[in-house]
Amino acid sequence: MKKPAWLLMSLMLVLSMFLAACSGGGKTNTTESPKDGTKGTEKEEVKNEGPVQGGDLVIGSTGAPTMFNSLFSNDASSSDIEDMIFSSLMGSDLEFNPVTEGGLAETFEASEDGKEFTIKIVENAKFHDGEPLDADDVVFTYNIPLSPDYDGVRKSYFENIEKVEKIDQYTVKFTLKQVDVQFPVVSLGFGILPEHILKDVPIAEMGEHEFNTKNPIGSGPFKFSEWKDGEYVKVVANDDYFDGRPYLDSVTYKLVPDANAILAQLQAGDIDYYPGIAQPDVPTVEGFADAAGLRLESGLALSYTYLAFNQRDDKFKDKKVRQAITHAIDRKAIVENVMAGLGEVAHVPESPLSWAYNPDVPKFEYDVEKAKKMLEEAGWKPGADGILEKDGKKFSVEVKTNQGNKVREDIVVILQQQLKEVGIEIKPQIVEFSSLIADIDPGVWNFEAIVLGWSLGVDPDPSGIFHTKEIEKGLNFTGYSNPEIDVLMDEQLKELDKNKRKEMIGKIQALLAEDQPYTFLYYPKEFRALPKNLEGYEFHPKDQMYNIEKWWLKPE
Amino acid sequence: MVSYIFRRTLMAIPLLLGITILSFAIIKAAPGGPVAMLMDPKMKASDKEKFEEKYGLNDPIPVQYFKWLGNMAKGDFGESLIKRGTPVSELILNRLPNTLLLMTVSFLLTVLIAIPIGIYSAMRPYSPLDYTFTVGSFLGVATPSFWFGLILIMFFSVTLGWFPTGGVATLNAPFSLWDRIHHLILPAFVLATADLAALTRYTRSSMLDVLKQDYIRTAMSKGFKEKKVVIKHGIRNGMIPIITLFGLMLPSFIGGAAITEKVFSWPGLGQLFIDSAFQRDYPVIMALTVISAVFVVIGNLLADILYAIFDPRIEY
Numbered sequence A: 001m002k003k004p005a006w007l008l009m010s011l012m013l014v015l016s017m018f019l020a021a022c023s024g025g026g027k028t029n030t031t032e033s034p035k036d037g038t039k040g041t042e043k044e045e046v047k048n049e050g051p052v053q054g055g056d057l058v059i060g061s062t063g064a065p066t067m068f069n070s071l072f073s074n075d076a077s078s079s080d081i082e083d084m085i086f087s088s089l090m091g092s093d094l095e096f097n098p099v100t101e102g103g104l105a106e107t108f109e110a111s112e113d114g115k116e117f118t119i120k121i122v123e124n125a126k127f128h129d130g131e132p133l134d135a136d137d138v139v140f141t142y143n144i145p146l147s148p149d150y151d152g153v154r155k156s157y158f159e160n161i162e163k164v165e166k167i168d169q170y171t172v173k174f175t176l177k178q179v180d181v182q183f184p185v186v187s188l189g190f191g192i193l194p195e196h197i198l199k200d201v202p203i204a205e206m207g208e209h210e211f212n213t214k215n216p217i218g219s220g221p222f223k224f225s226e227w228k229d230g231e232y233v234k235v236v237a238n239d240d241y242f243d244g245r246p247y248l249d250s251v252t253y254k255l256v257p258d259a260n261a262i263l264a265q266l267q268a269g270d271i272d273y274y275p276g277i278a279q280p281d282v283p284t285v286e287g288f289a290d291a292a293g294l295r296l297e298s299g300l301a302l303s304y305t306y307l308a309f310n311q312r313d314d315k316f317k318d319k320k321v322r323q324a325i326t327h328a329i330d331r332k333a334i335v336e337n338v339m340a341g342l343g344e345v346a347h348v349p350e351s352p353l354s355w356a357y358n359p360d361v362p363k364f365e366y367d368v369e370k371a372k373k374m375l376e377e378a379g380w381k382p383g384a385d386g387i388l389e390k391d392g393k394k395f396s397v398e399v400k401t402n403q404g405n406k407v408r409e410d411i412v413v414i415l416q417q418q419l420k421e422v423g424i425e426i427k428p429q430i431v432e433f434s435s436l437i438a439d440i441d442p443g444v445w446n447f448e449a450i451v452l453g454w455s456l457g458v459d460p461d462p463s464g465i466f467h468t469k470e471i472e473k474g475l476n477f478t479g480y481s482n483p484e485i486d487v488l489m490d491e492q493l494k495e496l497d498k499n500k501r502k503e504m505i506g507k508i509q510a511l512l513a514e515d516q517p518y519t520f521l522y523y524p525k526e527f528r529a530l531p532k533n534l535e536g537y538e539f540h541p542k543d544q545m546y547n548i549e550k551w552w553l554k555p556e
Numbered sequence B: 001m002v003s004y005i006f007r008r009t010l011m012a013i014p015l016l017l018g019i020t021i022l023s024f025a026i027i028k029a030a031p032g033g034p035v036a037m038l039m040d041p042k043m044k045a046s047d048k049e050k051f052e053e054k055y056g057l058n059d060p061i062p063v064q065y066f067k068w069l070g071n072m073a074k075g076d077f078g079e080s081l082i083k084r085g086t087p088v089s090e091l092i093l094n095r096l097p098n099t100l101l102l103m104t105v106s107f108l109l110t111v112l113i114a115i116p117i118g119i120y121s122a123m124r125p126y127s128p129l130d131y132t133f134t135v136g137s138f139l140g141v142a143t144p145s146f147w148f149g150l151i152l153i154m155f156f157s158v159t160l161g162w163f164p165t166g167g168v169a170t171l172n173a174p175f176s177l178w179d180r181i182h183h184l185i186l187p188a189f190v191l192a193t194a195d196l197a198a199l200t201r202y203t204r205s206s207m208l209d210v211l212k213q214d215y216i217r218t219a220m221s222k223g224f225k226e227k228k229v230v231i232k233h234g235i236r237n238g239m240i241p242i243i244t245l246f247g248l249m250l251p252s253f254i255g256g257a258a259i260t261e262k263v264f265s266w267p268g269l270g271q272l273f274i275d276s277a278f279q280r281d282y283p284v285i286m287a288l289t290v291i292s293a294v295f296v297v298i299g300n301l302l303a304d305i306l307y308a309i310f311d312p313r314i315e316y
Helices: A007-017 A076-085 A135-146 A183-187 A259-268 A279-289 A319-328 A331-338 A368-377 A406-420 A433-439 A483-492 A498-515 B002-029 B034-038 B045-054 B061-073 B088-123 B128-142 B145-159 B177-211 B214-221 B226-249 B258-263 B269-279 B282-310
Strands: A056-061 A105-110 A116-121 A161-168 A171-176 A222-228 A232-237 A250-255 A274-277 A294-300 A303-309 A343-345 A388-390 A396-402 A425-431 A449-455 A518-531
Touching (some): A056 A076, A056 A274, A135 A161, A259 A274, A259 B258, A274 A279, A279 A294, A303 A406, A331 A406, A331 A518, A483 A498, B002 B061, B088 B258, B128 B177, B145 B177, B145 B258, B177 B226, B226 B282, B258 B269
Parallel strands (some): A396 A449
Antiparallel strands (some): A105 A116, A222 A232, A274 A518
């Protein structure tokens, strides 16, 4: 998922990623097994260790794509395929910085005031139908979401654009209404559409046009070949790709609706690459990986899981109480026992993978005595039954989480035990996923505390979730508000100097850690299975298809 | 008879309307919506409203219902909200052949296996083989199909490598009849297993009833061979209630295979229904609901008609 596309899907992702506790861990060995004679014949004469062309890579997916036009689609599967068919101006590297490499941009220049970007695009890019791609196509593409007729889901990514101009045949200039440091990484990653095919389509009808589903034409490393509904999407190598033909002959994106069936297909060799292995399945996959000619790659996922408090509730208004709750939760034990160590304890709402991660924030380690003291200072006294009371009200909290996620269900039970130690009564409530999401919808806010996960964007801006202006209609469903942080969040978005911005975001993280609007629980690890002989693969936490044009299969 | 069929068909109309009203209300009452599936942290409320307005999702539910009903009457199922621009009828027609194939094969498999077993069991009740079939059929009913399917995949596909792990055909291979059949065997078997048990039990008890009848005993006492009596008189009468059962099994053509289709990555209507339900793709859900409701009505009608034809005692 190169593009940030997160609320529901991200929650789904986190939801599907770890369903139960499991034992074992670590990486499978990556050495070639000499006795694996099932795949192909040995080729003695292969001396040249460089990449070779050929092969079909079968990628497994439980989600089906909806259409191939990144201005209108918004799901991970569509995005995976769009990334192969279309090329965008900019790419992002392993640290999530915007880079010209892998994109159509040859050079990328920002003006002093950060409001203008001049991009020179490569001159040899062609669409799959042979037509050249130039500045006109870029201007055309970016004007679609700027049109009042546009009815896709991506408008906000482009709202800050004042205009897009063609300077000469291969140069375009973006002018922003105001400084937005997220712009290059977030908004320049959209696939460029062919003007010569779509120019006569009214923008109001573009979302339904058959280009999106029947005949998408882009300029990416792979050409669309076939989409069999419910079965697979196939793309084949684009010989004329401006960055050189990809090594793989074709990629088949196989749709398998059941996660268990995917495991069986991996084991039987019907699927070569599957990036979404659930944590409880890791030992299983490790068990058959060698025999099936697979290896596992893992890394921290770009997400975190948390316990959030509804701060409209009197119990959670005092930050001391929230801090005390964090002190009373043994997060290390949760990671070790519930997740079999496949994760790290979290302290801030940002992944340690990000360049803006600040490790130096106030931490609330497991300390029951301290928690008790803090709660007492906040006016909570133990009642007759040992449960804390204040003004005649008991400290009893209903904690919701979604059904079907074993790790979260276990966590809620553990919270019940651990918080009992300090005199807080927890009533676990396991709710069906979509009703849970409906409970945190703006205006509904029907919860006291909730265990959920957020998938993070490539840009470290936390304001979407913690800014006061996001309470009314946005994702700040806990109703958290801190004017000091609001100011900092607004300012960092205008800060062009990356080091300064990092400092500002670090400060925001420290303040958020101090305020504990959430108890940040953990960062999970993510597991992907791929062919043993797949070379050129790099683990990109956000993009499972990162640089797929550089992947190649080593002959065995 | 003709007027009976006519009356029954007329009665089906309010029934179908009732079904559509109920399903419409239930689907709309479920939390979430297609926009939630399209949601993005950066999506503004105004974007959502625009989408909802375009597809009439914020009209009052009765208005939405009558609009939908009007289009339905014209034979227009509308377009998918999730796979924008794709007519619902196209989505359904793409999946229909796969479902029909799977259901027909598993149905034939069920009939061919269950009826002989049922008859045998009735002829030799409480014999060791009857007990074996009884236990077997209870196991068949009790085994969840997703589990059974996975076990078969693990054993026959992964361990032994005899069958493909899923799908309707081998990826990137030219069409071959054997390949299609090869892919069909396991899912059809799993589907058949559940129905098999029920049909075996029905056949057995129906045949048992028949075999107790006086005319069978009379025939036997006249010295006819048991086999001949059973085939000539028993089966014909014993099958009457079974035939009606076929009519009632018809509706499961749409939704009955959903789980099996999921496990075997079989791109049929059941799978489409589940996916659409999760994505709150209202037009697809409604279209499939209507189709399966029509099947239920037709199935029941068919059952009654078949009964009338095969059982001369029934009069209308």
